Amino acid sequence: MTTDVISDITEAEQGSSLWHDAWLRLRKNKMALFGGITLLLFVIIAILTPLIAPYSYETQNLDLGATPPSAAHWLGTDIFGRDLLTQVMYGGRISLAVGFVATSVALVIGITWGAIAGYVGGRVDAVMMRLVDILYALPFMIFIVLLMVVFGRNVLLLFLAIGAVEWLTMARIMRSQVQQLRQQEFVEAAISLGLPPHTIIRRHLIPNALGPIIVYTTLTIPSVMLLEAFLSFLGLGIQPPQTSWGLLISYGAETMEEFPWLLIFPGLALTLTLFSLNFLGDGLRDALDVRRSKD
Amino acid sequence: MNHKLLCCFLAALLITLTACGGGESNVAQGNREGILHFGNGSEPQGLDPHVVTGVPENKLIRALFEGLAVKNPYTLEPEPGVAESWDISEDGRIITFHINPQAKWSNGEAMTAGDYIWSWERALSPKMGNLYAYMLFPIVNSEAYAKGKITDFDEVGVKALDDQTLQVTLNESTPYFIQLMDHYSTFAVHPETIEKHGKKTDRFTKWTRVANMVNNGPFNLSEWKLNRRIAMVKSDTYWDRDNVKLNGVVFYPTENIVSEERMFRVGQLHYTQGIPLDKIPVYQAMEDTPYIQAPYLGTYFYLFNTTRPPVDDVRVRKALSMSIDREKLNNTVLQKTNVAAYSITPPDTMGYNPPRLFDYDPALARTLLADAGFPDGEGWPGLELVYNTSESHRKIAVALQQMWKDALNIEVTISNQEWKVYLDSVTQMDFQIARRGWIGDYVDANNFLDLYLTDGGNNNTGFSDPRYDEMILKLAPQAKTREERYRIFYEAETMLMEQMPILPVYTYTSKHLIHPSVKGLPSNLMDSLNLKYVSLDPNWEKAQTEKK
Numbered sequence: 001m002t003t004d005v006i007s008d009i010t011e012a013e014q015g016s017s018l019w020h021d022a023w024l025r026l027r028k029n030k031m032a033l034f035g036g037i038t039l040l041l042f043v044i045i046a047i048l049t050p051l052i053a054p055y056s057y058e059t060q061n062l063d064l065g066a067t068p069p070s071a072a073h074w075l076g077t078d079i080f081g082r083d084l085l086t087q088v089m090y091g092g093r094i095s096l097a098v099g100f101v102a103t104s105v106a107l108v109i110g111i112t113w114g115a116i117a118g119y120v121g122g123r124v125d126a127v128m129m130r131l132v133d134i135l136y137a138l139p140f141m142i143f144i145v146l147l148m149v150v151f152g153r154n155v156l157l158l159f160l161a162i163g164a165v166e167w168l169t170m171a172r173i174m175r176s177q178v179q180q181l182r183q184q185e186f187v188e189a190a191i192s193l194g195l196p197p198h199t200i201i202r203r204h205l206i207p208n209a210l211g212p213i214i215v216y217t218t219l220t221i222p223s224v225m226l227l228e229a230f231l232s233f234l235g236l237g238i239q240p241p242q243t244s245w246g247l248l249i250s251y252g253a254e255t256m257e258e259f260p261w262l263l264i265f266p267g268l269a270l271t272l273t274l275f276s277l278n279f280l281g282d283g284l285r286d287a288l289d290v291r292r293s294k295d
Numbered sequence: 296m297n298h299k300l301l302c303c304f305l306a307a308l309l310i311t312l313t314a315c316g317g318g319e320s321n322v323a324q325g326n327r328e329g330i331l332h333f334g335n336g337s338e339p340q341g342l343d344p345h346v347v348t349g350v351p352e353n354k355l356i357r358a359l360f361e362g363l364a365v366k367n368p369y370t371l372e373p374e375p376g377v378a379e380s381w382d383i384s385e386d387g388r389i390i391t392f393h394i395n396p397q398a399k400w401s402n403g404e405a406m407t408a409g410d411y412i413w414s415w416e417r418a419l420s421p422k423m424g425n426l427y428a429y430m431l432f433p434i435v436n437s438e439a440y441a442k443g444k445i446t447d448f449d450e451v452g453v454k455a456l457d458d459q460t461l462q463v464t465l466n467e468s469t470p471y472f473i474q475l476m477d478h479y480s481t482f483a484v485h486p487e488t489i490e491k492h493g494k495k496t497d498r499f500t501k502w503t504r505v506a507n508m509v510n511n512g513p514f515n516l517s518e519w520k521l522n523r524r525i526a527m528v529k530s531d532t533y534w535d536r537d538n539v540k541l542n543g544v545v546f547y548p549t550e551n552i553v554s555e556e557r558m559f560r561v562g563q564l565h566y567t568q569g570i571p572l573d574k575i576p577v578y579q580a581m582e583d584t585p586y587i588q589a590p591y592l593g594t595y596f597y598l599f600n601t602t603r604p605p606v607d608d609v610r611v612r613k614a615l616s617m618s619i620d621r622e623k624l625n626n627t628v629l630q631k632t633n634v635a636a637y638s639i640t641p642p643d644t645m646g647y648n649p650p651r652l653f654d655y656d657p658a659l660a661r662t663l664l665a666d667a668g669f670p671d672g673e674g675w676p677g678l679e680l681v682y683n684t685s686e687s688h689r690k691i692a693v694a695l696q697q698m699w700k701d702a703l704n705i706e707v708t709i710s711n712q713e714w715k716v717y718l719d720s721v722t723q724m725d726f727q728i729a730r731r732g733w734i735g736d737y738v739d740a741n742n743f744l745d746l747y748l749t750d751g752g753n754n755n756t757g758f759s760d761p762r763y764d765e766m767i768l769k770l771a772p773q774a775k776t777r778e779e780r781y782r783i784f785y786e787a788e789t790m791l792m793e794q795m796p797i798l799p800v801y802t803y804t805s806k807h808l809i810h811p812s813v814k815g816l817p818s819n820l821m822d823s824l825n826l827k828y829v830s831l832d833p834n835w836e837k838a839q840t841e842k843k
Contacts, residue, residue, distance in 0.1 A: 058697060059701075060697045062623050062624070062626075063623070065627055066573075079573065079627075079628065079690065080690075080693060080694060080697070081627075239708055239709055239710055240689070240692070240693045240709055241693065254686060255571070255573045257574075257577075258574065258576075258577065
């Protein structure tokens with residue numbers, strides 16, 4: 001058992017074998033692979049949207065109005081005669097960007113904060129975690145609303161604001177993981193080898209905590225996307241003619257009896273993304289679990 | 296086997312769910328007990344007749360209070376309310392109201408002419424900040440009092456000849472003055488109650504709460520759950536209680552018309568404030584449709600803030616107004632349910648027709664915008680349009696945003712605000728373009744044109760023209776004939792629309808879903824409701840089948 005762990009450390013220090021192993025394992029997981037490919041496809045489409053979108057997302061054709069899917073408009077049109085496929089593609093840009101940017105912000109802050117608090121411990125830990133508790137106590141909706149009111153409406157700021165309130169749980173998870181890992185022999189060995197703390201955190205602690213981080217990330221992305229839709233609905237997020245999946249769904253839900261396709265297709269896009277994220281997240285967690293790596 | 300099990304399970308689940316969701320609907324129970332369930336649009340700002348503005352508040356206050364004269368919902372002619380009769384002097388300047396001796400407050404006290412003098416002093420007091428104070432301005436010296444130029448209310452032309460007789464002296468003959476007595480800002484409030492809960496001119500004190508309120512209308516407040524419901528029960532002190540057929544009314548703040556329509560469909564409401572535009576064709580196609588559409592004395596428009604660039608330039612305002620295709624908007628997004636408007640007064644307001652100074656003309660609009668310094672949208676500083684959160688306002692704003700982009704190549708951002716925030720933005724003129732609607736308080740062009748007087752409480756645009764003020768305040772009231780009066784209005788409205796402080800969009804129609812069991816709720820130009828006339832027929836289904 002002990003030898004196992006030590007050899008693991010030396011390998012990790014030597015190079016990329018953790019990621020290489022992970023990739024080998026991930027490749028065997030069909031569901032995860034499917035999720036990854038779908039996501040990749042969505043991201044590529046989102047990036048290329050301005051080039052490949054069949055219509056302009058804001059040009060209206062009021063005389064056309066809402067029409068069901070047809071050869072000219074694969075997903076139909078909305079009540080302003082705008083092509084729904086184009087809307088969904090542009091909405092995906094915003095939704096995916098919110099999902100990834102806001103989550104990355106949350107990850108970076110949360111992991112750093114939690115790892116430092118957990119690793120240093122003592123008074124620093126107490127102060128840092130009390131700060132997290134205080135931020136937890138603030139109703140985060142009000143916090144975001146205040147941010148938007150003070151700094152004005154701005155899509156990038158919206159991303160950051162959402163990220164800035166979503167990092168708290170991540171910090172707690174990270175801290176508890178690091179505290180646990182700190183007691184383990186390989187970390188003590190690394191300390192006695194004289195490695196500086198930031199290297200220990202980066203090389204030993206974070207890779208060992210990847211499992212819970214990834215699971216939590218896959219949960220954060222969808223909740224962030226929904227939060228964006230909610231904020232936009234309140235008039236604090238994205239404003240027309242820009243759109244997002246969340247907004248398309250909330251508009252579609254209002255007319256779902258007359259024009260069901262306005263709800264179905266954006267809903268399908270969001271659902272598919274969330275499923276893919278969950279499959280990929282599960283796969284990654286298994287693949288990156290260092291404790292299981294040498295089975 | 297597995298499938299069978301699943302089916303059984305699903306069936307069981309379905310039965311449980313139906314059982315839970317079952318029970319009698321609001322409508323069925325209401326029909327039996329005589330309780331009307333009324334969708335009222337939004338949560339009211341308050342219930343103080345001298346403080347609030349707005350249509351939802353109007354419906355509530357006119358159920359709780361009654362004016363000297365009320366409108367007949369079928370003819371819109373005034374009929375006796377608190378006053379059992381009134382005399383008008385030959386020159387039309389002195390009106391004597393005879394208060395019904397049976398008219399009582401809900402605590403049993405008799406109503407007196409003194410209550411009216413006290414209430415009108417309150418309504419006109421500058422400290423009250425009553426946006427509707429101008430409803431009483433036809434009365435001698437009332438405007439001077441409201442603006443603080445005189446401080447002695449005795450100089451205002453209202454006198455109590457005795458407890459039952461109220462004499463009002465007007466500046467000049469005002470044909471619509473009796474109509475104004477059905478507007479809540481002219482209603483009487485109970486002096487002792489208000490003073491018990493604060494100073495006479497305090498806004499939003501506790502006197503309007505359940506159990507505190509003393510009122511004089513056909514119904515009394517029995518429950519007020521914020522954002523849930525406001526319930527009222529029939530008053531047993533109201534003078535005409537024998538003609539009140541309902542036992543109670545429940546008002547629901549149904550801000551979201553989509554859920555309102557759903558509530559109607561599942562039998563939670565007798566009456567809806569509106570209907571989602573996309574649902575109209577569906578309801579129109581129904582046999583025995585509950586959908587009732589009627590012309591309505593109101594205009595939907597946008598306000599320009601003439602003190603903020605870029606809309607401080609009349610050319611920009613005209614360009615924005617000329618570049619939207621109102622007919623197309625009406626035929627598509629609005630489902631042909633309204634009439635395109637080109638001015639503030641609705642067409643055929645008691646025979647008055649407003650001027651039409653412009654048409655849909657994108658080419659001219661582009662020229663005007665270029666003259667203003669933004670050729671083809673170059674150098675356009677951006678513009679923000681605010682509207683109160685609502686599905687239909689959003690649709691119109693989105694359509695206009697694109698029309699402006701297409702015609703003028705300019706960016707307009709749109710943003711929604713919650714009703715109270717929006718009202719604040721509008722009254723403090725903290726906007727560039729804001730959505731606005733105006734519903735006539737009485738059937739006369741004056742009610743639309745006096746909005747844009749220099750100090751008008753609902754002006755909110757910064758428009759000010761002394762000549763315009765003079766025409767509306769001095770010349771029109773002195774006109775000898777209706778033709779002359781309308782000619783002055785026409786001229787004034789032409790001056791107004793040449794400055795374009797507002798961007799008219801359409802003339803309203805009232806659109807409601809009304810359950811077939813509801814009787815005595817006719818549509819009229821004012822969308823005026825008198826709950827005294829309303830009754831519920833528990834046997835409506837039988838009546839409907841017999842008709843077939």
